[in-house]
Each structure stands twice: as structure tokens, then as C-alpha cells.
Amino acid sequence: MMELLQTLQQAGLELLGPAWLPIWTIVKIMVITVPIMLTVAYLTLAERKVIGYMQIRIGPNRVGPYGLLQPLADGAKLLFKEIIIPSGSNKFLFIAAPILGLAPALAAWAVMPFSEGMVLTNVNAGLLYILAMTSLSVYGIIIAGWASNSKYAFIGAVRSVAQIVSYEIAMGFALVCVLMASQSMNVGDIVRGQQGSLGMLNWYFIPLFPMFLVYLISGVAETNRAPFDMAEGESEIVAGFHVEYSGMAFAMFFLAEYANMILISFLTAIMFLGGWLSPVPFLPDSFIWLLAKASFFLFLFLWLRATFPRYRYDQLMRLGWKVFIPLTIVWVVVVAVWMQTTLWVW
Amino acid sequence: MNFETIMFYVFAALTIFAALRVITAHNPVHAVLFLVLAFISSAGIWILLEAEFLAITLVLVYVGAVMVLFLFVVMMLDINLVRLREGLWRWLPFGAALAGLMAFEMIWVLGSSGTSGGKVAIKHAADYSNTKELGRLIYTEYVYPFEIAAVLLLVAMVAAIALTLRRRKDAKSQVVAEQVAVKKADRLRIVKMQGESKESGK
Numbered sequence: 430m431m432e433l434l435q436t437l438q439q440a441g442l443e444l445l446g447p448a449w450l451p452i453w454t455i456v457k458i459m460v461i462t463v464p465i466m467l468t469v470a471y472l473t474l475a476e477r478k479v480i481g482y483m484q485i486r487i488g489p490n491r492v493g494p495y496g497l498l499q500p501l502a503d504g505a506k507l508l509f510k511e512i513i514i515p516s517g518s519n520k521f522l523f524i525a526a527p528i529l530g531l532a533p534a535l536a537a538w539a540v541m542p543f544s545e546g547m548v549l550t551n552v553n554a555g556l557l558y559i560l561a562m563t564s565l566s567v568y569g570i571i572i573a574g575w576a577s578n579s580k581y582a583f584i585g586a587v588r589s590v591a592q593i594v595s596y597e598i599a600m601g602f603a604l605v606c607v608l609m610a611s612q613s614m615n616v617g618d619i620v621r622g623q624q625g626s627l628g629m630l631n632w633y634f635i636p637l638f639p640m641f642l643v644y645l646i647s648g649v650a651e652t653n654r655a656p657f658d659m660a661e662g663e664s665e666i667v668a669g670f671h672v673e674y675s676g677m678a679f680a681m682f683f684l685a686e687y688a689n690m691i692l693i694s695f696l697t698a699i700m701f702l703g704g705w706l707s708p709v710p711f712l713p714d715s716f717i718w719l720l721a722k723a724s725f726f727l728f729l730f731l732w733l734r735a736t737f738p739r740y741r742y743d744q745l746m747r748l749g750w751k752v753f754i755p756l757t758i759v760w761v762v763v764v765a766v767w768m769q770t771t772l773w774v775w
Numbered sequence: 776m777n778f779e780t781i782m783f784y785v786f787a788a789l790t791i792f793a794a795l796r797v798i799t800a801h802n803p804v805h806a807v808l809f810l811v812l813a814f815i816s817s818a819g820i821w822i823l824l825e826a827e828f829l830a831i832t833l834v835l836v837y838v839g840a841v842m843v844l845f846l847f848v849v850m851m852l853d854i855n856l857v858r859l860r861e862g863l864w865r866w867l868p869f870g871a872a873l874a875g876l877m878a879f880e881m882i883w884v885l886g887s888s889g890t891s892g893g894k895v896a897i898k899h900a901a902d903y904s905n906t907k908e909l910g911r912l913i914y915t916e917y918v919y920p921f922e923i924a925a926v927l928l929l930v931a932m933v934a935a936i937a938l939t940l941r942r943r944k945d946a947k948s949q950v951v952a953e954q955v956a957v958k959k960a961d962r963l964r965i966v967k968m969q970g971e972s973k974e975s976g977k
Binding site for chain 2: 522552553554557558560561564565567568571572575583587590591594597614743747
């Protein structure tokens with residue numbers, strides 16, 4: 430496989446010279462983004478199916494066998510719908526907002542290591558880059574809320590921004606613990622730091638267990654998913670920040686939300702559950718493990734949505750500021766002290 | 776002209792354009808968004824200088840957190856556009872003089888022969904970690920200035936909280952511990968009732 434790629438690259442270099450590098454990079458970007466988009470499409474189907482079965486329904490089953498063509502039907506429908514631009518809205522920002530929402534969710538994948546050596550760009554400050562990109566996704570929501578010139582949309586945007594900014598701090602501190610444990614900000618090195626003879630006992634979720642939970646829950650809050658979906662809150666503010674959107678512009682918000690879910694699932698798997706490493710020593714490390722771990726977290730997202738009622742807003746803020754942030758700061762100190770002793774074996 | 780030089784001019788032009796639009800944009804929300812663009816393009820320039828830690832931190836802290844709160848506040852303010860633009864021509868000479876002075880200073884520092892390293896950015900090997908180098912310097916050579924800056928920020932934070940903290944006597948608040956400690960018996964009374972048949976009702 431690797432040899433085939435090498436020969437392909439060699440041939441391309443001879444054929445096109447310096448123009449080959451951008452083309453080759455674009456091919457690699459497509460190889461990453463196209464499967465993400467397909468996963469997003471089928472994640473929407475999986476969500477409806479999983480929640481359906483959890484509520485003793487069948488879920489979509491009319492389009493194609495077992496409803497497998499449902500995402501395509503949804504996509505076609507949204508594509509042909511008219512995009513309505515509300516009167517008094519800011520036209521440019523109204524159109525730009527969904528793009529600003531989706532772009533960072535995809536840009537963060539640039540430093541994601543899928544397996545040993547399989548990464549688009551090997552950046553030394555990869556973890557920081559991911560944090561920066563996830564913190565940018567809030568712009569899509571806030572601009573959408575403002576540009577729509579609608580009260581519901583604006584309230585949704587304000588709620589969502591307060592929520593995302595609060596939970597980002599806890600998430601950042603949880604990742605500070607990870608980078609202390611791995612002593613590197615390179616995402617590939619973080620996974621390699623969890624390698625060892627004991628399999629899953631070497632992963633960071635054991636010494637950083639509170640941080641693992643904080644990251645997971647903050648991840649749900651960061652992506653505006655139930656039970657933290659205050660930004661949408663159908664029963665209170667109709668649909669929140671995207672209430673005025675229709676057609677493909679609405680679909681972009683949907684894509685962004687699901688792409689962010691997939692991103693958070695992969696990141697949790699990489700930071701705390703050893704990425705592509707095998708959980709038991711006698712099985713080989715492979716990309717399949719990363720997929721399995723991320724899929725579990727994606728299932729968890731759906732499971733949470735089917736199980737828990739929506740949080741009240743003040744409780745959400747209390748959880749973020751009074752529980753998670755103090756907990757993460759304490760754990761940073763605990764890890765720092767722990768690492769100075771001989772009891773630190775990770 | 777190599778690729779990096781082209782990128783530098785693109786980023787520099789974007790930064791200057793965005794910075795000018797910050798003060799000339801009619802709508803305050805647009806002005807804030809142009810400020811975001813200015814930050815992002817200056818982060819691009821820093822990336823070209825191989826200062827990836829500073830560049831990404833600029834995006835993370837300023838664009839990801841500070842400007843979001845800025846935008847948040849500006850969107851909710853009721854801003855009178857006419858009054859906002861009144862002082863523009865009055866203060867323009869002052870602002871222009873300040874900008875000219877700053878540009879002169881920068882040219883002076885970069886142009887003087889005493890500046891070590893000259894005008895060319897130092898290239899490093901691929902395994903050189905900007906972050907590690909910065910961390911090492913901050914915690915050894917510059918540890919006192921760093922600590923003083925941290926204390927100053929803490930004082931500013933305490934002051935800001937103290938200024939806005941007004942306790943209203945009549946305000947109602949929740950005690951979460953009490954809410955959590957509530958038992959079923961405190962709230963709910965189950966009344967046992969005798970079952971009645973249909974005929975004997977009425």
C-alpha cells in the first residue's frame with residue numbers, strides 16, 4: 430500500500446514538477462473530507478434509527494432497503510429548496526454564516542493522525558491548532574443569529590455563545606492535562622505516548638479519568654447537542670440560531686453540527702483512549718481501532734440525546750463554571766505533582 | 776519572488792485593509808468582524824515567521840474568545856451611528872500622527888544595524904519546537920516579568936468582578952445543595968384512597 434503511494438507520488442513529481450504538490454495535497458484533503466461528509470450523511474440516518482429503536486419505533490424505512498437511501502433523499506430535498514433571505518437581514522453575513530460554521534469543523538482534521546504516519550500535516554503545535562479551530566466554530570452561530578434579524582435567532586445565538594465560551598475553558602484545561610502527561614503538543618506524539626506493553630492500561634483515561642469525563646461532557650455541550658441543546662431549544666425558541674434558514678444554508682448548519690460531533694469523538698479517542706492503538710497487546714495497532722473508539726463515542730452522543738431531558742440554562746452555566754472549571758484546575762495541579770513522583774507510570 | 780514572499784504581501788495587504796475597515800465601517804458589527812480578519816491575517820504573518828505558537832495562540836485567545844465576547848457586547852448595544860461618526864475628522868490628525876510615529880519606530884528598529892539577526896527570519900530545523908523554546912525562556916530568564924504580568928492580570932480580574940458584583944437584598948437565588956438534598960418525602964404526599972365501584976359512586 431505504502432509502496433504504491435510512493436511510486437504514485439514519484440510518477441506525479443516527474444510528470445508535473447512543482448505543480449504536483451498542490452494537486453497531491455488536494456487529493457489527500459479529498460480523501461479525508463469526502464468520507465467525513467458521507468459519515469455525516471449516514472450519521473443522521475443512524476441517529477434517527479438508534480433513537481427510533483430506543484423509543485420502540487422503527488425509524489426511517491421507506492426510502493431504499495432499511496431506509497438506507499434516506500440521507501440522499503434528504504440531501505436532494507434540501508438542495509432543491511429555496512433559500513429564503515429574511516427582510517431586514519444582512520445578506521452577506523446571512524449567507525456567510527453557515528460557511529463559517531462548517532469550515533473550522535473540517536479544517537481541524539488537518540492535524541488528525543489516523544494511524545502511524547497517516548496524517549495530512551504533522552504540526553508540532555497540533556493540539557493548539559485543534560483548540561483554535563474548534564473555538565472558531567462559534568462565529569457561524571453568532572453571525573447567523575445576528576444576521577437573521579430575528580429575535581428567536583438572536584436569543585439562540587446569545588445562549589449558544591455563552592455556553593460554548595464557558596465550556597471551551599474546561600475543555601482547554603482538560604487538554605492541558607493531556608499535554609502535560611504526554612509532554613508534547615503533537616497529536617501523533619500524544620498517541621505514541623500512550624503506547625506500552627499493557628495495552629489499554631497505558632492509555633491516559635486512567636490517570637486523567639476526571640478529565641476524560643469533563644472533556645466528553647464539555648464536548649457534548651460544545652457541539653450544542655442534547656441535553657445541552659439550549660441554542661436550538663425547539664420548545665422555547667423554535668429552532669434558535671437557524672430558525673430563519675432554509676434549503677442548503679440550513680443543511681450547512683446540520684453538516685457543521687454533525688462534523689463537529691465526529692471531530693469531538695475522534696479527539697476523545699485520540700487524547701484519552703490511545704487513538705489507533707490496540708486495547709490488548711496481542712492484537713496489532715490499526716486504524717480500525719480508532720474507528721471503533723470514535724464510533725462508540727458517536728453512539729454515546731445519540732444515546733444521550735434519547736435519554737436525557739434538556740438542561741435548564743442556569744444549571745448548565747453552574748455545571749460549566751462551578752463544577753468543571755475548578756475540577757480541571759485542581760486536576761492540572763494533581764497531575765503536575767503526580768508526575769514528579771515515582772508513582773507516575775504513564 | 777518565492778511563494779513565502781507572495782504570502783507575506785497577501786497577508787500584509789489583508790491586515791492593512793481590514794484594519795482600515797475597522798475604523799471606516801459603518802456598522803459596528805462589521806467593524807468587529809474586520810478586526811477578527813485583521814487578527815487572523817496577522818497570525819498568518821507570524822506563521823510565516825515560524826512563530827506557530829504565538830500565531831495559534833493569537834487565533835485561540837483573541838479570535839476564539841476575546842472577539843467573540845466583543846461581538847456579543849456590540850450586537851446587544853444600541854449604538855447611535857451618527858454620534859459614533861461625529862468625532863472621526865476631529866481625531867483623525869491625532870490618530871494619523873500616532874500611527875506614523877509607530878511606523879517610524881518599527882522602521883527605525885528593523886532598519887538599524889544594531890538589530891541582531893537583521894531583516895531575515897531565522898530558519899530552524901523541522902524538529903525545532905517553538906513552544907518548548909518559549910516555555911523554557913518564560914520560566915527561566917523572564918520568570919519575574921512573567922509572574923508580574925500574571926499577578927497584574929489577576930488583580931484586573933478581581934477588580935472587574937468587584938466592580939460588577941452588586942448584591943441585591945431582595946433578589947431570590949437558589950441553594951443548589953438544598954435542591955439536591957431534597958427527598959421524595961419532603962415534596963410528595965401519597966394519599967391512600969379506597970377503591971370505589973361504578974354503581975356506588977354518586
